[in-house]
Amino acid sequence: MRLVFQFSFFSCIFIPTKNPMHTRIGEIQSYLQHNDHSLAVRRILDASLDTADMTLLKEAIQVSQSYRQYKETIVPPAFFESAHALLNRINNATERFTYQTTLLVTARDIIKTYAAGNFSLRPISLQIHTGDVIGVVGENGNGKTTLLRCIAGQLALDSGDLDFAQLKEPDHYDIKHHLAFIPQRIPRWYGSLKDNLHFSAAISGVTGEVNNVMVDFMLERLDLTPYAHLTWSQISSGYRTRFEIARILLQKPRLLILDEPLANLDINAQQSILTDLQFMAKSVHNPMGILLSSQQLHEVEKIADTVLLIKNGSCLFRTGELEKTATAFVVELETTASRAALVNALNGQGVLQYNGGFYTITSSALRAQDILAKLVKGNIPITYFRDITHSTKRFI
Ligand SMILES: Nc1ncnc2c1ncn2[C@@H]1O[C@H](COP(=O)(O)OP(=O)(O)OP(=O)(O)O)[C@@H](O)[C@H]1O
Secondary structure, three states: OOOOOOOHHHHHOOOOOOOHHHHHHHHHHHHHHOOOHHHHHHHHHHHHHHHOOHHHHHHHHHHHHHHHHHOOOOOOHHHHHHHHHHHHHHHHHOOOOOOOOOEEEEEEEEEEEOOOOOOEEEEEEEEEEOOOEEEEEOOOOOOHHHHHHHHOOOOOOOEEEEEEOOOOOOOHHHHHHHEEEEOOOOOOOOOEHHHHHHHHHHHOOOOHHHHHHHHHHHHHHOOOHHHOOOEHHHOOHHHHHHHHHHHHHOOOOOEEEEEOOOOOOOHHHHHHHHHHHHHHHOOOOOOOEEEEEEOOHHHHHHHOOEEEEEEOOEEEEEOOHHHHHOOOEEEEEEEOOOHHHHHHHHOOOOEEEEOOOOEEEEEOOOOHHHHHHHHHHOOOOEEEEEEOOOOHHHHO
C-alpha cells in the first residue's frame, strides 16, 4: 500500500487557464493535489516536452526519477516543491502557445483486394488531423490491419486515393518518413534497449547531448528506465511494445499508426498507454495524429475522437453517426439473477437478449439510468453494467 503525504501548499496555487497549456498545467496540479502522483509525473514529462527546452526536460526527468524512489513509501514535501516549481517554469515557457490542428491525410474510397484469397476492403474514407485519435475496431480477420497498412502506404490500392496534405507528390520514401507504423509483431532487435534508443534517435538526426536527454526522457516516459540495460529476450512482450513506442516517438512522427498496440499489455497498461497516446496526440506544441486498431473497443472508445467499426472489410459504423442513428437505449448487464427476475424488474419496458455471459437490454422508453434504477429497485444483483447506446459494441 502506498502511504501518501498531503502537502497543503497546493491549496494556495493558482495558475490562470487562459491558454491550452495553462489548462493542462492546472490539470496536473489537480492530479498532485489528489495524490494521483504517477499520472502527474507522466503529464509533467509531457508538458516539459511541449516546451522543447532541454533544461526543463532534464528537470522533469529528475522529478520522475525521484518519484520512482518514493513508490510504496511516503512522498515527501521536497517532491511536491520541485514538481510545483517545474510546473511554474513550464507555465512561463509556454505563455504564448496556441493550439492548432493540421490536416495530415485524407483517404477517399479506398479499396483493396488481396491477389490471393477472398478478402476485400470495401470503400472506406477518413481524414486524420494532428490531435486526432482514430480507433479502428472489429473482430479478427475483418480488415483492420489491411486498412492501416493501406493508409500507411504499405499496400497498393485497387482504387480510391490517399492524399498526404503535408507532402507534395510523395513517393514511398517520403510517406515512410512522414509517418510511423508500429506493427502487431514487433521485429527483434539486438543489443540493449537503451543503446537501441540512442541509435534510433541518432538516425533521425538527434545527436550529442540532446540524444542523451531525449533517450533518458523516453525511458522515463514509457516506464522503461529499470529495463534500459536489458536485451530483447530479457523483457516481456508488453515492454517490447513500450520500447517500440519510445523508439518511434524519438523520431517525432506527425502521424502514428499502431496495429493492435494493446495486444501484449495488461489491463492497467492498456488504460495508461491509451490515455498517454491521447495526451501526446493533443500535445499543444507538437501534436500528432494517431490511428490505431484494437479489439478492446470499450478501451478505445474511451479515448478516441472517432471509432470505426470494421466488419467484413466494410466500415459498418463510426461514432458520431451512431449517435444520430440510435433509436433505442441499450445496456449490457452481467447478473446472477434469472431472466424471469429481470423481466419482472423491468416491468415489460425492455427487450432482453442473452449473449452468453451478458444480457443486453434494449428499451425505447428507459434511459440507462432508468434501467439501472429499476434493476436496483427490483433487488437485482449486478456485477457489470454498461450503457452501450452510443457504442460500436451494439453491432458486434
Ligand atoms: N497478404 C495477404 N494475402 C491474402 N489475404 C490476406 C493477406 N493479409 C491478410 N489477408 C486476409 O485478409 C483478411 C483481413 O485481414 P486483416 O489482418 O486485415 O484483419 P484484422 O481485422 O486486422 O485481423 P486481426 O484482428 O486478426 O489482426 C483476413 O481474412 C486475412 O486472412
